[in-house]
Amino acid sequence: MNFEDEKKYLAVDIGSNAMRASVAILDHANDLEVIETFRYPLRLGGEAFTQGEFSPGKIKQTTKAFHQLKDAISAHELEDIKVVATSAVRDSRNSDELISKVKDKVGFDIEVINGELEADLIQKAIGTVVDLSEKKSLLVDIGGGSTEFSLVENESVVFSTSYPCGTLRFLEEQKASKLISEIDAMTDDLKSKLDQFNPDHTQYDLCIGTGGNLRRMGKLRNLFFNRSAHKITQQELSAIKIEVAKLSLRQRVIYLTMREDRADVIVPAMEIIESLLIKFELPEILLPNVGLKEGIFIDQIGDVPRNIILN
Template identity: 50%
Template sequence: MHELVLSPSEETILAVDIGSNAMRASMACLDQFNDLEILSTLRFPLRLGEDVFPNRKISKKKMQKTIEAFQDLENLKKKFDFKHIKIVATSAIRNAENGKILVEKIKKETGFQIEVINGRKEAELIKRAVSEVMKLNKSRTLLVDIGGGSTEITLCEGEEIIFTKSYSCGTVRLIESGQYKKQKEMIKEFIQEAKKDLSSHLKRKSIKVCVGTGGNLRRMGKLRKIFFKRSNLKVTYEELTAILDEIKTFSIEQRMDYLDMREDRADVIIPASKIIEELLFQFNLPEIQLPKVGLKEGLIISTLKNPPRNIFFS
């Protein structure tokens, strides 16, 4: 992280998302003109879902790694006088039998308060972030957030959420299931369940816009830029299929070397891509929009008294 120098007039915010694949922390500041700047992001590859999904518990080793990550954030807190700190945990800690124990340990050892949120709250925060950078018009918009433990599907009509559900089909959960055939079955079952759930809300109306959030989807945008030299703010169905066909031939090491992926992204990018490929196909959607926001940005915005005038990314 580069050295940050903040003026006294700037309001500083720390937002942390403890996911199933990684923990991500974003620092942001709000200036006197109500412009919000996302300054820096830290990532801790904890992969809590690796323990939770097969065993229902977080191991002592993973607990210690998580506490150490928060000790790093404690040092950051001492350096920057954050006015707001928001920390949420999603699928892995939510599903872990000893998730509450970890939350209490972190509070005791570092003082950080963690809120374990449900799928509805997660969807609301993501929608809030998306609506700040994209105009959600009166037509139907489908928001898709692919995490390590779950995929959140949210249907909006304008700014209103009319349906949201968290499906147990995340990338870490898929790779922990083992064989490719099993992964394929899980994705198919999830998409069919989502189609059935959405049909009663769509009432013969079609989805006009599909928006994707989360680290895997941001990576798909970067892959579009690498392979097609086009904007990373969307990817079409045809482009995604071509990218998937190409990267399937790469080993994990080759994805890391040639496509600049971290190891804990290189092994989950294929199941993430397959989820989106199947979703776009089944809902007859030509493309997915990829704004540079997600849960962390929703957390940041939720701390503000008024919506920001502009959002800038460093």
């Protein structure tokens, strides 16, 4: 049921590792409250980044997930529905087939967005929970297929870039030395680009990370050190990475309470952040519990809510 002065929205993020959806209410005070969340471990990037296209089985699995989502939200009177797809759907040769199947069979319209728009939506979400005014901030979002970086000065994005270096792509690397070499090359290139906007090489005020891998790093900080999950220091990250890398996939699932589709990509994600913090001489990275879905909500509403309240 909706009260007269409330509106409900559905935001869906089709990522390379999983599809995530949230229902939120915008109330009379302009507060956006997330009331339900759903996750479907589709792992579209597993095919997009190795085969270059989706198999009929993967398209069927995705369509089934949308059927399940449609049933789950049927009781809600929704003001607007917005579904966006990122790296895996961008890169697949037959993404049009997946998009049309979902539209024809379930009725959802899928919008494929580029890395720059993805970074912009994430920045809008971060700005609701972290004060970016009068600061120079570096934002990073690690996905399964790509990693987005944004330079934000005084709440405005002045530069953003996307690298096809996500955790699922790195799963293909069998040698740790090659993985680290590719990550270092990415952060070196990023530093070279950002130095053009920072000729005096002044220190960044904030480094902020989003995405499921970053949230998991915060949870690991809490598990290992009994400290807040909303940030992690470079020293803590390095220590945790060493311990996690020692564990088998099965052990990570059992002892660290990870889903299997997170357990196999967390170490490459930590390698990316560790390299970033070292190269940019950053002591820590903040981990607010917002990301692309919350940015989609802001885009739907057409305004920034007073608060975003997560369930």
